[in-house]
Structures are given as C-alpha cells and as structure tokens.
Amino acid sequence: MPGPFDAALDSWREWQQSPWGRLRYTLAEFNLRRRLEELGPGPLRVLDLAGADGGDALPLLRRGHHVTIADFSPGMLAAARERAEGEGAGERLITVEADVFELPGSVTARRYDVVLCHNLLQYLDDPAPALRTAASLVRDGGVLSVMAINRHATALGLAVRSLDPAAALGALDRRTTHGETFGTELTLHTAEEIIPLMAEAGCTGIEHCGIRNVNDHITDDSRKHEPEFYAALEALELAMTDRHPYPHTAKIFQLLARVA
Numbered sequence: 001m002p003g004p005f006d007a008a009l010d011s012w013r014e015w016q017q018s019p020w021g022r023l024r025y026t027l028a029e030f031n032l033r034r035r036l037e038e039l040g041p042g043p044l045r046v047l048d049l050a051g052a053d054g055g056d057a058l059p060l061l062r063r064g065h066h067v068t069i070a071d072f073s074p075g076m077l078a079a080a081r082e083r084a085e086g087e088g089a090g091e092r093l094i095t096v097e098a099d100v101f102e103l104p105g106s107v108t109a110r111r112y113d114v115v116l117c118h119n120l121l122q123y124l125d126d127p128a129p130a131l132r133t134a135a136s137l138v139r140d141g142g143v144l145s146v147m148a149i150n151r152h153a154t155a156l157g158l159a160v161r162s163l164d165p166a167a168a169l170g171a172l173d174r175r176t177t178h179g180e181t182f183g184t185e186l187t188l189h190t191a192e193e194i195i196p197l198m199a200e201a202g203c204t205g206i207e208h209c210g211i212r213n214v215n216d217h218i219t220d221d222s223r224k225h226e227p228e229f230y231a232a233l234e235a236l237e238l239a240m241t242d243r244h245p246y247p248h249t250a251k252i253f254q255l256l257a258r259v260a
C-alpha cells in the first residue's frame with residue numbers, strides 16, 4: 001500500500017527538515033558511523049529496507065558507500081534518486097520498487113555489509129518476519145541497524161507535551177496509535193521486545209541507543225529553531241544516545257548489532 005506514503009511526501013519532507021526530524025537523521029548517522037568503522041574503510045555495500053527518499057542513504061553515499069534502497073513507494077524512490085543525483089552520487093545508489101516481503105532476486109542474490117531496517121516495524125503487527133529477512137541479508141560479521149518508534153514514549157508524551165494525564169493512563173497498555181504524517185495506524189514496539197527477536201535472527205552484541213532522549217520533553221518547540229539552542233540540544237542528544245537509562249524512554253530506539 002504505497003499510496004499514503006507517496007501522497008504525504010511533502011509533509012514527510014517538512015518533518016525531515018524540522019529540528020526533531022534533523023535530530024533523528026543526525027543521531028542515526030552518528031550511531032551507524034561508530035559501528036561501520038569496525039568494518040574498515042569500505043566502500044561498503046548497504047541495503048536500506050523501506051529506505052524511502054534516502055534520508056539514511058544520503059550520508060552513506062556521501063562517504064563513498066554503495067546503497068540499495070528497497071521500498072514499495074515509487075514517489076519516495078524517485079525522490080531518493082533525485083537527492084543522490086543532486087549530490088553526484090547517483091551511480092552508487094540502486095533503487096528497487098518492492099515490498100520488503102517480496103524482494104526480487106536482484107536484491108536477495110547477495111549479502112550486504114550493512115542492512116538498515118529503519119521505521120518499518122511500526123507498519124507491521126508482527127515484527128519477527130521482517131527482522132529475520134533483514135538479518136538473513138547481512139553477510140557474516142556485518143552490521144544490522146533496526147530503528148522504530150518507542151511505545152514507552154507515548155504515555156510520557158501525552159502527560160508531558162499534551163498535559164493530559166488521563167490520556168497517558170489510557171495509553172499505558174495500548175499498542176497502536178495513529179501516525180499523523182502518513183495518516184496510517186501504527187503498531188508500537190519497544191526495544192525490550194525487539195532485542196530477543198534480533199538475537200533469535202542471529203544478531204550478537206546488540207547495542208540499544210535512544211534518539212530524541214530529551215527533545216520531546218522540551219515542550220517549547222519554537223526554541224529548537226534557534227541555531228544556538230539547536231546546537232546545544234544536538235550535542236546533548238549525541239552524548240545521551242547510548243547512556244542508559246535515557247534510551248528506554250526516548251521517542252525512537254535504534255538497535256545496532258553484528259550478525260554472526
């Protein structure tokens with residue numbers, strides 16, 4: 001069902017350019033870079049499952065890596081190609097229009113140094129098959145990065161941002177929410193649920209990072225548009241991303257692992 005994703009490309013772009021959208025990509029790149037350095041200088045072969053318009057692919061392309069994005073939204077893939085070509089990296093990007101559960105042989109015929117599965121799980125009731133697919137496409141010793149919206153953040157957000165403790169109470173045991181950007185129902189997961197599934201799929205050394213550990217608790221969003229304030233917030237988020245317990249209540253979790 002690529003429809004809602006293509007239809008909302010403009011609001012998606014707007015979200016990506018917001019301070020909180022920029023934090024999401026900056027933190028993801030920071031966390032990935034640390035793990036990718038362990039694999040040597042590259043260039044590496046990266047598969048980005050549900051990679052959309054290339055928000056994670058672009059920084060990797062800029063560093064000389066080769067990226068394949070598999071996504072079922074043609075509009076998202078066209079935007080990814082446009083962005084990569086605009087930076088002179090078009091020849092290192094392959095886009096494949098496909099459902100991640102029906103990947104063509106051109107994608108599955110090889111194993112990748114790095115596989116990204118970022119913000120796909122919230123569209124799936126059962127995350128296990130997607131995690132098994134993602135892990136199966138990583139070469140021995142390669143890296144898998146999984147990212148999703150953290151269910152623990154929902155009740156906190158309703159209490160702190162919406163000042164609605166009654167709604168927060170009601171959300172404590174709810175697994176679904178309405179996603180505003182694409183207007184779809186989302187199933188929310190937690191890192192604590194996903195980590196054992198990744199281990200079953202062959203992942204080792206799973207690192208749990210938090211993205212937006214504090215951003216969403218600062219309710220004055222206008223301050224985040226001020227360059228100095230944003231720089232200080234970004235520095236804080238970078239320092240907190242792997243400092244527990246903060247990641248447990250972050251808006252987004254990112255799990256990075258080796259696949260044996």
Ligand SMILES: C[S@@+](CC[C@H](N)C(=O)[O-])C[C@H]1O[C@@H](n2cnc3c(N)ncnc32)[C@H](O)[C@@H]1O
Nearest residue numbers: 005050051052055071072073076099100118119
């Ligand atoms: C929230 S968007 C962005 C995901 C991107 N990885 C990111 O974090 O910037 C979700 C993307 O997942 C894609 N998608 C959702 N379910 C999919 C599926 N079963 N197969 C392929 N693509 C899918 C949509 O087309 C959309 O581009």
